[in-house]
Amino acid sequence: MHKIIKFMRRNYKIIIPIILLAGILFGFQIKKINDQNEEDRLKIGLIRLILERYHYEPHRIDNDFSIALYDNFITNLDPSKRYFTQEDVDEFSMYKTHLDDQIKNEDLSFYKLVYSRYKQRVSEAKEYYKDILANPFDFSKNETLDLDYENAPFGKGKDGVYKIWEKQLKASALASLYDKEEIQKAKEKDGEEFKKKSFTDLEKEAREDVQKNMERFYELWGDIDDAQWFSTYLNSMTAVFDPHTNYFTPKNKERFDVDMSGTFEGIGARLSKEGDYTKVVELISGGPAWRDGKLEVGDIILKVGQSNEEPIDIVGMRLDNAIEYIKGKKGTEVRLTVKKIDGSINVIPIIRDEVELEETFAKSSTVEKGGNLYGLIKLPKFYIDFKEKEARTAATDMKQEVENLKAQGVKGLIIDLRNNGGGSLSTAIDIAGLFIDKGPVVQVKYRGRDADVKSDKSNKIIWDGPLVILVNELSASASEILAAAMQDYKRAVIVGSKQTFGKGTVQTLTSLNDLYKYPKPLGDLKITIQKFYRINGGSTQLRGVSSDIVIPDRYEYMEIGEREQENPLPWDMIEKATYSIWNGYENYENVIKESQKEINANTYFNLINENAKWLKQIQDDNTAYLNYDVYKKDIEKRDEEGKKFDGIKDFKTDLVFKSPTYELPLIAVDSLLEKKRKVWHKNLAEDVYVDEALKVLEKLKVKSPKLVQN
Known part of the structure; x- marks a missing residue:
């Protein structure tokens, strides 16, 4: 599969001081809140009222809104159409024009149905990928995968979903296999001594790589709590109003604050999860851990203690929860029990401080x-x-x-x-x-x-x-x-x-x-309330x-x-x-006119423009080849075409x-x-x-x- 350039659509933020929303709850009542369902109902009611009263260009909560919310939520949960069956979607569609009424009544029926089915289907898919990757792929078959998931159909029944998984995993394995073969060829060309592996061995390694990626996905998926999934539903709702109106869970709000200020209080280390372990992947320059010098990249954090308190074992703990124990107020002490790269176990005390990104x-x-x-x-x-x-x-x-x-x-x-x-x-x-x-x-x-x-x-x-x-x-x-x-x-x-x-x-x-x-x-709502004008x-x-x-x-x-x-x-x-x-x-x-004239006549910039058109053609090509020889020829064709633009990267x-x-x-x-x-x-x-x-x-x-x- 040739590389397709994708762009993350960012939610660019302009923040002004919070306006007073006095009187927003006038006439708003809700039953006594005694469980998660009632808390989620409260969030829906509050967000709806804020949107209707204060959004710059409010959307009517009607059938059109309902259809848009429905489409957003299904797409946000299953963008590659690898989980839901067509039968699932047929069942969900009975709600398609009724979600406006559910929102007005703080009714969670649709959300609970879709979310529970989603968890079921994702759990089932865990067995699909293991089964599919257990056996070699046949890369001699003339197959293709359509990457235009938006217009692709859902699979019919579990068998249909299984076939979608087969093609998607095959495409991933093929890309990995091709890269491995190219690396071997480069080593041979350079005269490097190494044990050459057969196509069969490389194919097996490629499947193992894909399996590891899937296992990492399921680790991360397991770390997402119910509140995060419900925020997906709420943001499917806010997106109907405009792309920059968003709901933040309390945890996401903390990340947003750090993003806006460029500072946070803690030890100044970036962490990742590897299996059951929390690993140090970067020390932020100037931060307390960096200044102390004892914590190192690659260290595994086993326990976290607050000053002289009994340390808490974080092995197997979700990363977000582990981070909650490690971060803290400026001036407080955290004691980390870490396993060093050499296998030794050390206790490292660090005084938390303000960290600048x-x-x-x-x-x-x-x-x-x-x-x-x-x-x-x-x-x-x-x-x-x-x-x-x-x-x-x-x-x-x-x-x-x-x-x-x-x-x-x-x-x-x-x-x-x-x-x-x-x-x-x-x-x-x-x-x-x-x-x-x-x-x-x-x-x-x-x-x-x-x-x-x-x-x-x-x-x-x-x-x-x-x-x-x-x-x-x-x-x-x-x-x-x-x-x-x-x-x-x-x-x-x-x-x-x-x-x-x-x-x-x-x-x-x-x-x-x-x-x-x-x-x-309950979280925060970022809402569009104004427009800029020059x-x-x-x-x-x-x-x-x-x-x-x-x-x-x-x-x-x-x-x-x-x-x-x-x-x-x-x-x-x-x-x-x-x-x-x-x-x-x-x-x-005159400077503007002369400079533009020079740029228009510049052969280097003309080459960049031609390259831009070529990249657009690649982006619009949604066909991934699953036959190894055809895939290879397609890559070679792209590489040959790309040589025309090699001069672009040589500029200095x-x-x-x-x-x-x-x-x-x-x-x-x-x-x-x-x-x-x-x-x-x-x-x-x-x-x-x-x-x-x-x-x-x-x-x-x-x-x-x-x-x-x-």
Whole structure:
């Protein structure tokens, strides 16, 4: 099976401070809650009321809603159609137009039927894969597997499902077998000494690999509790409203908070489950475990004790539960009983502390080109910690990075927002204020109300030199707000993909427990309550931000962006805000025109564009060949076609990127940070988009002696 490029459709987040939902429970009553069913009913009732009253564009709870919820839930549980039978689906379909009534009545009948059947079918499939993988596959048969699961039929009865499993497992084993054969051929070609294995032996190993993967799947599946499965049902419901309205279980809410803030309290280790054991797979640079130096990657954690308390055996414990014992408040002690790689058993005490996820935060680099020094700031997301007012944010870090680079004498700045999925709206506004005088940055609109113009309150410009912003198809939400504002003011030149992601909606987060007093945590709802509008009046929804200078990229024709999501809100316009274009450049329009002309005539970029079209063809090919010879020929055909594009990956420059001076003392005492920066700097020197951004910076000329104020 040739490789098909898949894209995870992310839920890009823009969070604003929680709005008051006063009076939401007026007239809302529920029976005494005394079991899990009643708790789940409460969640349904609360979420329905919030959605109906506060969603920006509420969906009627009617038959259309019912059909969409039905389709979402079945697909979310069984996307590859390897569990449910056609008979199951026929039975479920009796509810297809009645789920609106069930939601209104907090009725769990459909959910309980489908969920119980799902658990049954997944349990049965455990025997299917063991039985199928016990015997060699016949790769001489001319068979194919259609990877378009969305339009594929369900299997008829258990026999039909079994046949689906046969083909899917055969496809996985064939891919593994081919790779093993290719590795052997490469070793032979290099003259490496090794014991060559027969096709039969390699085929057996391939099946064993697939079996191990399935066993890992079932381990993870066993770790998912009932609350997580019910959240799948709730999110099948919220997805009918729009793709960014989501329910979070209490555990998922904790992960979301860490994702937004970039910090958490604990020992600073990433853990995984291997069989019955909890294994250390990474130590986070700068974290307490990393500083202590006794815990190592590969260690197996057997027991967890809190200070002087009796330790708890976590062997066989679910990973989520084990993590709950290991993490804890800053300043508290955890004592880990670990099995080292050499087999010895040690007790390692660690004082928990705040851990920063370094890859979350802004970082900068300098580069000399044409006798001038330029700065580049990479911003992975617009982070903020709503709980800690004094915590670092994307805005405070960006200001610091800009001031540091300015002190080094850089002549121009690049802000790299590629793959930045968004985050805090307030930080985007504050960052825009670093580059413009006081004025509007974005317009935000509630349903049925006039737009609220959000402005930068500071009249101090931190950077008044040339500015380029790099974007791509995965620059979303707050990234689009910043890029759009800089474009509307003509303050920066936007360089990158044809358009950004196109997420122009605002979400707020509210705890269900704030709305209904209940002794157990009920989770949180992230709900779309507003839309973004540029200061020029246009929405960023669906259309995103079009780059001033468009550079072809390999994913230009792929199905990426808000427009490819299910149930996105539409694009529209409102009145423009009052603002004055920043006219501090001498040659703004000419630079854009000349640069675009050069790119259009560039044979390298034309090759990237051709490659993008080719990748789209591969993505659209849903046929996987299960005959080994045909599979091999298909791979060889793709490889031969791909040679045409080999030159793309050979791009590199002689540019030397360096860490800013303030970071050098940190690198001197942190070998891991040094290694990370070396890799990043090497990648920057081989990044054609960064190279083009630097060329634009070289051309941009700022008027002197002072900028023209807004």
